[in-house]
Amino acid sequence: MGLIGGSLFCLRFSSTIENKLSSFIFFGAISSCLVTILFGLNSIPMIALILSFFVGVFGQLKNIPQQTVVQISVAKDQLPTVFTSLSAIGTGTFGLASLLMGILADAFGIRSVFILSGILLALVSLIAYKGRFLLWKTTQI
Numbered sequence: 001m002g003l004i005g006g007s008l009f010c011l012r013f014s015s016t017i018e019n020k021l022s023s024f025i026f027f028g029a030i031s032s033c034l035v036t037i038l039f040g041l042n043s044i045p046m047i048a049l050i051l052s053f054f055v056g057v058f059g060q061l062k063n064i065p066q067q068t069v070v071q072i073s074v075a076k077d078q079l080p081t082v083f084t085s086l087s088a089i090g091t092g093t094f095g096l097a098s099l100l101m102g103i104l105a106d107a108f109g110i111r112s113v114f115i116l117s118g119i120l121l122a123l124v125s126l127i128a129y130k131g132r133f134l135l136w137k138t139t140q141i
Contacts, residue, residue, distance in 0.1 A: 002056020009057065010064045021065040022132035028062025029128050033121035040114025062124075 010017055017024050035058060039051040074082050105113045 002053040002058075003060055004056075005053065006057040006060025007064070010060060017065055018068065021069055022128065024065045025062050025069075026125060026128040026132060028058045028060070028065070029121055029125040031058035032062060033118050033125055036121055037115055037118030040111045040118060 032055060035051050035054045039048060039055065042048050042051060070082060070086070071079065101113050101117075104116065
């Protein structure tokens with residue numbers, strides 16, 4: 001439901017998001033970071049459900065602008081190659097990360113996996129924040 005909610009939000013406010021792509025990527029990443037850590041620390045099912053919803057919303061607020069950046073910064077004839085490559089890398093990375101997170105969950109518990117995921121999202125946020133001017137220049141072409 002959160003992914004659908006985030007998508008509907010992006011659809012409704014597409015012109016605002018398009019004008020502030022780097023801000024939405026950063027906001028989505030840092031919000032995902034915080035909500036993921038809270039999810040990992042939580043043990044109340046109803047709060048977990050609400051936090052899970054917001055993980056989806058904030059994930060979309062990060063992912064949709066990222067896709068937009070790729071679409072506007074890559075030549076049209078290169079888009080199929082770029083998206084195919086990104087998909088292959090994403091699938092491979094997901095498989096390896098799932099294996100690693102499963103091992104870490106067995107060794108340290110599931111909460112530690114969510115906290116680690118939140119920390120990794122904090123790194124993504126930092127990268128998005130530091131690269132916001134480069135991103136802004138790329139999208140102004």
